[in-house]
Amino acid sequence: LLLLAAAIWGFAFVAQRLGMDHVGPFTFNAARFALGAVALVPVVRARSRTGGPGGGPPAPWADDLKRGAVLGLILFGGATLQQFGVVYTTAGKAGFITGLYVVLVPFLGLFVGQHTHGRTWLGAVLAVVGLYLLTITGRLHMELGDFLVFVGAFFWATHVVLIGKFAPRTEPVRLAALQFAVCAVVSSLMAIVFEDPTLSGLRGALGPILYAGLLSTGVAYTLQVVAQRQAPPAHAAIILSLEAVFAVAGGMIMLGETLAPRGLLGCALMLAGMIASQIEPRGRRGGTAA
16 A cells, blocks of 8 residues: 555656646645545545544544644645746656655754664765765756755655654544645635636646546545554655655656666665665664654
């Protein structure tokens, strides 16, 4: 299930590129996250019958609304930068650069008192070298799209850290639906102000929007929740990091994108860094990887 979720998320970068042929970034994200929120409603209703975290009573809606608003705004920042970024870079490169959040999370965790292991520093070094080979061209020049997606990775990392903080006190799927709804509302407001959404544009982008909204947001997130009932967090993170590989494969198969040997080496080093940062030390089982 985790591998399937990673594949869905990886190919979503292709959908995001294709959607830009018809609508603006704000309009695409508004439609995508609105669909994602709606897709999770049946799951939220089903899980509400099983109780809240730890089998207790469901968490208060007021608390989840506050947390959902915070996460939704951060999600808006990451999704917006990513969506603008894919206009100026390839789907494959965007997937790998976004995947840097796996390494960035432990660094941000330092600010909330989380310990960072040596494997994380190794993973960071490998990821930084790989990022350099993948994105830097000419005289230390990073393309605009790569830079936007890279900044967006910090938003995704912050998002993961805050979810880790909120999750023990909330119902995760309900929180996901709320954050998607907040992101959709803010994206809609920005689309009205800065873009000119049209029905013809939305019809043209219908396929990519359905994929990104229903499959990438609704289905893949549900698969992750179900799978992580049994999969240890460290194992889950390693499998989900393969999202970057599927992003490159999707770009090559569906968009005809190519990578020079230097870029392929960069991808390999970044993937190695992501996996190294998540490997559990011998003798440890279960707990969340730092």
